[in-house]
Amino acid sequence: MDNKLVREDPLTVGSVAKRCGVKVSTLHFYESKGLIKSTRNIGNQRRYNRQVLRRVSLIKAAQKMGITLSEIKEKLDTLNGKTAPNQEDWQRLSMHWKDSLNERIQSMQKLRDYLSGCIGCGCLSMDACPLYNENDKLATIGNGAVLIDNLAVK
Missing domain, CATH: 1.10.1660.10 (Multidrug-efflux Transporter Regulator; Chain: A; Domain 2)
Known part of the structure; x- marks a missing residue:
């Protein structure tokens, strides 16, 4: 053929x-x-x-x-x-x-470095949270895990 x-x-x-x-x-x-x-x-x-x-x-x-x-x-x-x-x-x-x-690699490296810290979810209920969200201050920043979202721009 x-x-x-x-x-x-x-x-x-x-x-x-x-x-x-x-x-x-x-x-x-x-x-x-x-x-x-x-x-x-x-x-x-x-x-x-x-x-x-x-x-x-x-x-x-x-x-x-x-x-x-x-x-x-x-x-x-x-x-x-x-x-x-x-x-x-x-x-x-x-x-x-x-x-x-x-950009994604940098964001993931920052996420990896801060993974054990507070993600800023605004939960108010975690006794062991390294960042106490007193009076829900993080709500003024935005919804969700705002500290994680802001890592990419720091």
């Missing part, structure tokens, strides 16, 4: 899932979110262009970095209809995410 013909044959959902190391349901989910696209054959079964392998790999890599699917989709939508991102696309996308990741 001609190798070129084989490479252009569309892939089944099962073969894409196996090659990418994801579950079939993950591919269905990605497709429902507009991250990948498939066509349907005469039997109404999904078929994927081989370039989807690179796109799924990019999605997985970005997710491992903590990038949300909505952020990934936003950037993939800038590829002007390209099915598979190339190295230049990855460089551009990853540079955008680098600043966001650095």
